[in-house]
Amino acid sequence: MESGKQLADVVSDSGVSSVAIVGTAKNVGKTVTMNYLVSELSAKGLTAGLVSSGRDGESIDAFTGQPKPSVVAPQGAWVATAEGVLRGSASGLEIADVLGTQGLFGRIVLGRAVEAVALELVGPRSARELAAIVNKLLELGTDIVLVDGALDRIAAASPKVSDATILATGASLDMDLESIAQELGFVVWLLSRPEHPVKAIASLAREAVEKGTVCFIHACRGKEQGRYTLRPAHYPTVLGVEDLVLEQAGDAAAVVVPGAVSQAFLDKARSWAKQREFAVIASDAVSIFASKRPGVSLYVTQPLNLLAVTVNPVSYLGVSHDPREMVNAIGAAFRDIGYKLPVFDVVSGEKSIEGVSGMAVG
Amino acid sequence: MEQALEYEFDRLEAALKLWDKNPDVFIEMLGILDSLKDPFHAIDLLREGQVLSPAELFILANVCACVKRIRSLQEKTAVSGWPGKAVPPGLDPVDALLAPGSQGQPRFYISDAYSPALAETRKTCKQKQEMWQREMSRQARAVEKALGLRIPGTGEIAVRKSDHDRVEKSRSMPELGETRQTLAHVYFRLIPNRNAVNLEKELSLLKSKQREQERQVLRELSRELKQYLAVIEAASHALGELDFLLAKVESARSMDATRPEIIYPSGADDRGSGNEMSSGTTGEPGHSSGYRTGPGLVLQDAFHPMVRDQVEARGGTYQPITIELDSVSVITGPNMGGKTVALATAGLCVAMAQWGLMVPCRSMKFSLYDLIYFQPGVEQTPGLSSFAAEIVSLKQPLARAAQKGLVLLDEVGRGTNPSQGRALYAALLQYYLENDTAGSTVVATTHYHGLAAALGVPHWQVKGLATESLDLEPRREATPAEGDGLDWLYRYMDYTLQKVGPDTPTPQDALVVAKALGLEETIVDKALKFHGHGG
Numbered sequence: 001m002e003s004g005k006q007l008a009d010v011v012s013d014s015g016v017s018s019v020a021i022v023g024t025a026k027n028v029g030k031t032v033t034m035n036y037l038v039s040e041l042s043a044k045g046l047t048a049g050l051v052s053s054g055r056d057g058e059s060i061d062a063f064t065g066q067p068k069p070s071v072v073a074p075q076g077a078w079v080a081t082a083e084g085v086l087r088g089s090a091s092g093l094e095i096a097d098v099l100g101t102q103g104l105f106g107r108i109v110l111g112r113a114v115e116a117v118a119l120e121l122v123g124p125r126s127a128r129e130l131a132a133i134v135n136k137l138l139e140l141g142t143d144i145v146l147v148d149g150a151l152d153r154i155a156a157a158s159p160k161v162s163d164a165t166i167l168a169t170g171a172s173l174d175m176d177l178e179s180i181a182q183e184l185g186f187v188v189w190l191l192s193r194p195e196h197p198v199k200a201i202a203s204l205a206r207e208a209v210e211k212g213t214v215c216f217i218h219a220c221r222g223k224e225q226g227r228y229t230l231r232p233a234h235y236p237t238v239l240g241v242e243d244l245v246l247e248q249a250g251d252a253a254a255v256v257v258p259g260a261v262s263q264a265f266l267d268k269a270r271s272w273a274k275q276r277e278f279a280v281i282a283s284d285a286v287s288i289f290a291s292k293r294p295g296v297s298l299y300v301t302q303p304l305n306l307l308a309v310t311v312n313p314v315s316y317l318g319v320s321h322d323p324r325e326m327v328n329a330i331g332a333a334f335r336d337i338g339y340k341l342p343v344f345d346v347v348s349g350e351k352s353i354e355g356v357s358g359m360a361v362g
Numbered sequence: 363m364e365q366a367l368e369y370e371f372d373r374l375e376a377a378l379k380l381w382d383k384n385p386d387v388f389i390e391m392l393g394i395l396d397s398l399k400d401p402f403h404a405i406d407l408l409r410e411g412q413v414l415s416p417a418e419l420f421i422l423a424n425v426c427a428c429v430k431r432i433r434s435l436q437e438k439t440a441v442s443g444w445p446g447k448a449v450p451p452g453l454d455p456v457d458a459l460l461a462p463g464s465q466g467q468p469r470f471y472i473s474d475a476y477s478p479a480l481a482e483t484r485k486t487c488k489q490k491q492e493m494w495q496r497e498m499s500r501q502a503r504a505v506e507k508a509l510g511l512r513i514p515g516t517g518e519i520a521v522r523k524s525d526h527d528r529v530e531k532s533r534s535m536p537e538l539g540e541t542r543q544t545l546a547h548v549y550f551r552l553i554p555n556r557n558a559v560n561l562e563k564e565l566s567l568l569k570s571k572q573r574e575q576e577r578q579v580l581r582e583l584s585r586e587l588k589q590y591l592a593v594i595e596a597a598s599h600a601l602g603e604l605d606f607l608l609a610k611v612e613s614a615r616s617m618d619a620t621r622p623e624i625i626y627p628s629g630a631d632d633r634g635s636g637n638e639m640s641s642g643t644t645g646e647p648g649h650s651s652g653y654r655t656g657p658g659l660v661l662q663d664a665f666h667p668m669v670r671d672q673v674e675a676r677g678g679t680y681q682p683i684t685i686e687l688d689s690v691s692v693i694t695g696p697n698m699g700g701k702t703v704a705l706a707t708a709g710l711c712v713a714m715a716q717w718g719l720m721v722p723c724r725s726m727k728f729s730l731y732d733l734i735y736f737q738p739g740v741e742q743t744p745g746l747s748s749f750a751a752e753i754v755s756l757k758q759p760l761a762r763a764a765q766k767g768l769v770l771l772d773e774v775g776r777g778t779n780p781s782q783g784r785a786l787y788a789a790l791l792q793y794y795l796e797n798d799t800a801g802s803t804v805v806a807t808t809h810y811h812g813l814a815a816a817l818g819v820p821h822w823q824v825k826g827l828a829t830e831s832l833d834l835e836p837r838r839e840a841t842p843a844e845g846d847g848l849d850w851l852y853r854y855m856d857y858t859l860q861k862v863g864p865d866t867p868t869p870q871d872a873l874v875v876a877k878a879l880g881l882e883e884t885i886v887d888k889a890l891k892f893h894g895h896g897g
Contacts, residue, residue: 083417091576094471095420098399109417114471115488314544322546323520347520347549 006351007033007166007344008040010308011144016163018134019307020156022149024187028170029312029347034071034148036346037166041144042074049078049142051133052121053149053156071121071148073113078142080110080133082122092117096140101129110136121148127155134161157191157304158286164305165191169330170312177321181333184309186293188339191285191306196299201254204230205281206301208256214238214245216252217281228253238265246272254279256301260287266294273297308342309334323350363730364624370718371621373445377611378720384439388608394431395605401425401598407584408591413577414584419460420470422587422594426457427468429597432604448607450600456590459583472576476583480575487568494554494561501537501552508535513552520547610719617667619720622711625729627801658803659687659708659768664723666707673852681857682723683707685822690791690804692814693859695824696871700857701807704824705770708805709736712768729801732765737772749777756790766800772807784810791817808868815864825856826869850878 011019021037023030038048050073073079079093084105086093093111100107105122110133124130134145149156157165169184195202201217207230208215214233220226231252238245238257242265249255249272257265261282269280279297282288285304311330313321323345331343331352343352381388404418414422429450436444460470474481502513509528513519518541521528529548532538538550554562587594613619663682670680683704695701711721713734735758743751752774759769774790775783787808794804795817806813814821873893877886 083415086416091472091573093416094469095416096467096469098417098420098424100399107417109420320544320546323544324522324546347518 005342006040007308007310007342007346008037008044010342011037011164011166012041012044012046014164014305014307016144016305016307017138017142018145018147018162019164019166020147020149020158020162021166021168022157024167024169024184027312028168029310030148030168031071032312033166033168033310033346034146037146038071038077039074041146042077046143047076047078047141048074049080049134049137049140049145050121051080051130051137051145051147052123053127053130053147053161054123054125070118072116072118074116075113077113078110078137078140079113079117079119079121080108080123080137081119082106083109085120085122097136099133108133110140112140123148125155127158127160130156131158131161155286159284159302159304164307166307167191167309168312169309170314177326177329180326181329184330185333185337188306188309188334188341189293189337190288190290191304192339193282193285193288193298193300194303195301196254196279196281198228200228201279201281202299202301204228205254205256205299208232208281209258209283209301212236212258214258215256216249217254217256218251219253238262242268249278251276253277254281254299256281257287258283260289263290263292263294266290266296266298270295306341308344310344310346312347313345323347326350327352364626367624367716367718367730371720373448373607374610374614374718374720375621376443376445377607378614380439380443381611381615387435387439388611391432391435391604392608392612394428394435395601395608397424398428398601398605399424401594405591405595405598408588408594411588412584413581414587416470416472416580419580419583420468422456423460423468423470425594425598425601426453426460428601429453430457432601445603445607448600448604450597450604451593453590453593453597456587456594459586459590472579476579477575480572480579483568483572483575487565487572490561490565490568494558494565497558497561498552498554501555501558505535505537505552517551519550521550522547614720617722619714619722620725622715622721622726622728624715625727627729658689658729658801659712660725660727661685661687661708661711661723662725664707664711664721664726666703666710667722669703669706670722676852678852683857683859685859686820686861687803687805688820689798689802690795690806690817690819691822692791692817692819693805693807693822693824694809694814694866694868695807695859696826696855696869697875698851699824699826699855699869699871701824702772703857704859705736705772705805705807709734709768709770730766731768731803732800733759733762733767734770735759735767736770747777749775752777760793763794763797763802764800765802767802767804769794769802769804771805773809774806776809780810784813788813788816791819795819811868812865818864821862821864821866822859823862823866823869825858825860827851827854827856827871827874848879851875 005013019037021030021034034050038050041048050071071079082103082105083098086109092113092115093109094114095109095111097110098107099110101124103122103124108122108124123133130147134147137145145162147156147162156162167184167187169180169187196205204215204217208217211232214235214237216231216233218229218231220229233245233248233255235241235245237259239260239262242262245255245265246268255269255278257280261280266280269278272278273296279299280294281299281301284300284302288298288300290298309330311323311326313323313326327343327345327350331341334341334343345351399421401421401424404414404421407414407418429452432450433452436449441449461468472480474484505519506512509519509521509532511519511521511528519532519538521532523529523543523546532548532550533540537552537555539553541549541551543549662684664684665680665682673680681700683700685704685708687708693701693704707722711723711726712728712731714721715726715728716730737752737755743754746754756774759767771787771790775787777783778786787806787810791804791806791813794802798804870893873886873889876889877883
C-alpha cells in the first residue's frame with residue numbers, strides 16, 4: 001500500500017495547470033482532498049492557487065452542522081476569495097488584485113499568502129468569471145490552480161475553467177457499497193465522454209458549438225462518400241423543442257447541441273436512433289444533464305481530463321464503510337466498465353490503482 | 363452654453379491630433395485605464411474618517427500606480443497638449459505611504475516596515491511556530507517509529523481494527539489521542555506535549571497581539587492618508603476625465619466623425635438672411651423667431667452608425683443623407699426608403715453634438731436646442747390604441763412649445779382614417795408655423811400627398827426606386843428564400859434625399875414594395891386594379 005503514486009503525484013505528473021475538485025454530493029471529503037493536495041503540492045515546491053466556485057470551507061457545514069475543515073493556504077500560495085470572508089486585516093495576505101464585480105460576500109480579492117493562512121473560499125458562480133480568475137492566478141505566478149467545485153457546482157470542471165478534474169465521492173452518495181459503485185460508474189462514464197471517433201465529425205461538431213446553433217451532421221453520398229457536411233437547425237437550444245429539433249434530423253449521422261443536453265432530449269434521441277446510426281454530441285460533459293445511461297451514442301467536443309476519484313468512507317449519517325473495501329469496490333466497478341481510474345481515500349491512505357496514468361479512456 | 367461646448371470640442375480635437383501623432387501612447391493609456399479600479403468607495407471612507415480595509419488600500423495603491431504611468435506618458439507627449447482636467451496630479455507621497463519599499467506591480471500588504479512592534483511580534487510568532495513544529499515533528503517521528511506508520515498530511519492516523527496489536531499500542535501511547543472509530547478503523551491524532559501546549563498558548567496570545575497591531579497599522583495609515591484626500595480625489599477625477607476623453611476620441615475615430623459648427627444665437631437683425639427655405643411662402647405670421655441666423659440644422663453626408671454597420675455587414679453600401687432643415691419641413695418617400703432613419707440620423711447628430719461628441723457626418727451646422735422629440739413608429743402602450751398612444755405622446759413637445767425644440771415627427775396620424783389623419787397632421791404643423799417663437803425645427807415624414815404644398819413648407823423626398831427598376835420583375839421564382847425580396851429592395855432603392863417642389867406627388871411604391879417582399883401576386887394584381895379604379 002505504501003508503494004506507487006499518491007494523489008498528489010498523479011496531479012503533479014499530469015502536467016496540468018488547473019484541476020477542479022468536484023463532489024458528487026455534500027460531505028464527500030472535497031475539502032479534505034483540497035487541503036491534502038495543496039499541502040502535498042506545496043511540499044513538492046509547486047506554487048498552488050486556490051479558488052472556489054460558490055461558497056465553501058465554512059468552519060461549520062451550513063447544511064449539516066458538522067464541523068468542517070477550512071482551507072489552509074500554505075506560505076507562498078495564491079488565493080482568490082471574497083473580501084467579506086477575510087477577517088478585518090486580511091492578515092497574512094498580500095493583495096495583488098481586487099475584481100470589480102460585487103458578489104454576495106463582496107468583491108473577489110486575489111492575494112498571496114505571506115504566511116500560512118486558514119480561510120474560507122468564496123468564489124464566483126459563473127464559469128466565465130471563474131475561468132477569468134483561474135487565468136489571473138496563473139498570470140500572477142501560480143503553478144497549479146485548484147478549483148473547489150462547491151456543492152453541485154460541477155461547472156468548475158468545465159474545460160473552459162479547468163484542465164483536469166478530480167471527482168470526490170463518498171458514503172453520503174448512497175448507503176450501500178454496491179449502489180455507490182454502480183452510481184459512480186455512471187458518473188465516471190458521463191464525465192469521460194470522448195470526442196466522436198470519426199475525426200471529420202468531431203471537427204464539424206466543434207465548428208457547430210462555436211456557431212452556437214443546434215446543427216446536424218450528414219454523411220455525403222456518391223462521389224463525396226466519406227465526407228460530412230454541417231446543417232444548422234436554426235435553434236440555439238433543444239430545451240423545450242426536443243421533438244421539433246429531432247423531426248428535422250432527416251438522415252443525419254449526429255446532432256450537435258451547443259448548450260444543455262437534457263434527459264428528455266436523450267430519451268427522444270434514443271427512439272430516433274433505433275432506426276439508424278445516430279449520435280448526440282454535446283459541447284462538454286458538464287453540459288449533459290442525464291440521470292441514467294441514455295441508450296444513444298453520446299459524445300462531446302471538449303472531453304474532460306478525469307484524473308482520479310477520491311472517496312470518503314464516512315457519511316454524516318454515521319454510515320461508514322471499510323475504506324479498503326470501498327476503494328477496491330469502486331476501483332473494480334470502474335474496471336468492469338472499462339475505465340482505469342485511480343481511486344484514493346486521502347484520510348486512511350487506501351488506494352486502488354489500476355491505471356496510474358489517470359487518463360480516462362473512452 | 364455654446365462656448366462651453368466649443369471648449370469641449372477644442373479639447374477633443376487636440377486629443378485627436380495627439381492620437382494621430384502618438385498612437386502607441388494612446389493604446390498604452392487605454393490599457394492602463396482598463397486596469398484601474400474604482401477608487402471612489404475608498405475616497406468616501408477616507409472622507410468619513412473610517413479605517414480602510416487592505417482591499418481598499420490596494421485600490422488606492424493601484425490608483426497611484428496608474429497615475430504614475432499615465433503622467434509619464436503624458437510627459438512623453440508634452441503635457442501642454444492635454445486638457446488640464448485630464449492631467450492627474452502626482453501621488454508620490456501617497457504611493458510612498460502605501461508601498462513602503464515595494465516596486466513594480468501594485469500590491470498591498472501590512473508589511474513589517476509599517477511598525478517595528480508588529481515586526482517584532484511576527485518574528486517571535488515565527489520562532490514560536492517553528493519551535494512548536496519541531497516539538498510536534500519530534501513526537502510524530504517517535505510515533506511513526508513505534509507504530510511503523512506514516513502520519514499523513516491530514517494529521518490523522520487510521521489504524522485498522524483488525525490490527526489489534528497496533529490499536530492497543532496506539533491507545534497506550536501518551537502522544538496519541540483517539541479521535542473516532544469507523545467500521546474498520548480507529549483514528550488517532552497527536553496530542554501536543556506540555557511544551558507544545560505552552561507554545562500553543564503563547565502563540566495564540568501572540569497571534570491576537572499581531573492582529574491588533576495590524577489593525578493599528580490600518581488605523582494609522584487611514585489617518586495619514588486622509589491628509590491627501592483632496593489630491594487623491596483630484597487624481598481620480600482626472601483619470602475619469604481622461605478615460606471619458608479617450609472614449610470620445612476612440613468613438614470619433616471609429617466612425618470618422620467631425621466637429622459640428624455651432625451657430626450662435628444673435629439679434630433679430632439677422633432674421634431672414636439665408637432663410638429662403640421657409641420665408642414668405644405661407645403668408646402666415648408664423649416666423650416670429652427672434653434670433654435665427656440661418657437654417658436650424660444643416661447635415662452633409664450624415665449617417666446613422668448602427669444602421670451603417672448593419673448595411674455594411676450584409677455587404678451593402680450605405681447612402682448618407684444631406685439635408686437643410688429649418689422651421690417646418692416635410693419628408694416624403696416610399697416605404698423602406700429610409701424616412702425614419704433620416705429622422706433618427708438628424709436626432710442622433712444633434713444629440714451627439716450637444717453631448718460634446720464628434721458627429722457622424724461630413725459636416726454639420728446647427729444651433730443649440732432645448733429639447734429633442736422623436737417617437738419613431740407606434741409604441742404599444744397597454745390600454746391605448748396606436749393612435750391614442752401617439753396623441754398622448756405628442757402632448758410632451760407641445761407642452762414645451764415655448765422652448766426651442768428639434769421635433770421629429772414620424773407619420774403622425776397613420777393609425778386613423780386618412781382624411782382626418784392628414785387634417786390633424788397639417789394642423790399640428792400649422793400650429794408650429796404660427797406659434798413657435800423659439801426657433802424650433804420640425805421635421806415631418808408622411809405618405810400624405812400635398813402636405814408640404816398646403817402649408818407652403820420645404821418638401822424633401824427620398825429618391826426611391828429608380829424608375830427603370832420599376833419594370834424589373836423582382837425575380838421571385840428564382841429566389842425562394844425569404845430575405846431575397848429585401849435584397850432586391852436594398853439594391854434598387856436610392857436613399858438620397860432631394861429637395862423637390864411642394865406639389866411633387868408622393869411616391870406610389872407601396873405595391874411594388876409589397877410585391878418585392880413576396881406578397882401573393884394575385885393580391886398585388888388585384889390591388890393594382892383597385893388602385894386604378896379608385897384613382
